Amino acid sequence: MTHLRTLLLFVLGLAAAACSSPDQSPQGQAIPVRTITVAQADIDNVLELPGRVEPVRVAEVRARVTGIVQQRLYEEGTDVGQGQPLFRIDPAELRASYAQTQASLERAKATAANANAVVQRYRPLVEENAISGQEFDAAQAAAREANANVAQIQAQLKSASLQLGYTTVRAPIAGRAGRAAVTEGALVSQPEGTLMTRIEQVSPIYVSFSQSATEVLQIRRAIAAGELALSADDAVEVRLVFPDGTEYEIPGLIEFLDFTVDEATGTIELRAEFPNPDGLLLSGEFVNARIYAGKATDVIAIPQAAVTVADSGGTVMIVDKDGKAALRPIKLGRLVGDKWVVESGLQPGDRVIVSNLQKLQPGMPVQIANTPNGRAAAPAAPAAKAD
Missing domain, CATH: 1.10.287.470 (Helix hairpin bin)
Known part of the structure; x- marks a missing residue:
């Protein structure tokens, strides 16, 4: 019986050892964490919106006389100059x-x-x-x-x-000519205005997108209150990201802002113009637009990874005055890139924890493993040898 009891205690000890996690820290041992020190700064006010690429001008080439098409004089899908012959009608x-x-x-x-x-x-x-x-x-x-x-x-x-x-059909504008809508031998009609092809001017090129009227109003109020600073010439830069995640190298500028709100969607139409020397932007293509609408001044922004977002708002872990982890509720503003703008809940000088968050609970002691600017702490210098 004594032997059986000893064997049972040994098995239970093994099970307890197997269930314990190596990641769990012993009671009272400080957990190493990385932190950032909260400070006010000026950051780019970036809005991300889906947009669609549109040609600057579109011309429909139609028959101006009635007759039989003798010859197509251009190569489909190529750039043509203004006045260049496209078709010959008998x-x-x-x-x-x-x-x-x-x-x-x-x-x-x-x-x-x-x-x-x-x-x-x-x-x-x-x-x-x-x-x-x-x-x-x-x-x-x-x-x-x-x-x-x-x-x-x-x-x-x-x-x-x-x-x-008019029997020589010419390009009314310079641009990229599309597929021919008629072939040799086809009868075209002047009264019906038979469509022969389309020409799109794609260099430069437009990207159109819509912004919530409420957000546009908020931006205007922020500019008026001095919370948002535009460039000296009030130019608003826009950068594009393709569906595959790559960025279009050449920035564009907002050149049109509608002053009418769409009743169905509650949005305002904006349009940016981009150089397109290599034809990388294609008409009808969908892209993501990053609009750099000035700089937000004297704001607090922290990494997205440091924030836990819930229905009630956001929370972060900070290091309190006793060197322990403490939960702090915050009010979140706009997400700018990979950072949250914090409207309230943090003050300059607070130390926000950005690592090992899954191991922390409020009240646990922590050991800061980086310098106040967020960089890894330098290793300690080796001790001098005794003489």
Whole structure:
């Protein structure tokens, strides 16, 4: 029986040893932690919003004459210059119409010249009463009608020339030409305005996004109260992050802020302009925009990892005057990058714990393992050898 009792105590001792965690610190032993010392500073006021890339200008290239497409003169998806030929429409019918109008003009000019000559011959005769005034008036009327007919046909010839020129379809703006909407042999119509292709100007390029009207109002109030400082020229910088997490290297600037609130969403539209020399930003692409709306002055910001967020607000662990961990409730403001702005609950000089938080409980003694600026403490110098 004594042997059985000894064996049972031995097994229970092993089980207790197995259940104890090596991470648990012995009672009363200080846990090493890293801390930061709270201080007021100026930080970038960064807003992160989803945005969509849009071309600066879009031109729909449509048929201005009716005819059969003879040839596509550009390469789809390439950059084209303003005025560059894109399509050729069969000009044969319009050339014939132009030639016919030109012939009518020559005939009208001949008729007008003859009518004007009659007026010149009748002028001295009517002064000598060799012909009646009625005959002279009739000759003048005929000359005026002939001259008007010449002017009318000249206008028709100009219109025919324009129509003939429209058989070469040109780019109205410089930009990137899309897919052709028609092929060779297709009939295009001027009354219907047949779409032939689209051109988008993508350098520079726009990125549009929407911001809550409430947040825009808060920013304006912060600027008015001096809590938010803009640059000297009031320029608001924007940087883009692609869906894969990489950042677009060239920053842009806000160039448009709508003053109308969308009734359906309660947001205000903003737009930034970006250089796009290499065409990396594609029209219709979704990106994340980081808007640097000035600098928040004299604020307290602490690392996100140091904050525990709950429904009631945020809490942090600090080192109290006795060198022990203490729980401190805080009021959180905006999340800027990887830091929380703290509106209340912390004062300059407080030491916030940023490591080993999972091992801490309020009242546990801690050992600060870094210098006040947050860097790791230097190792102790080796002791001098005794003589």
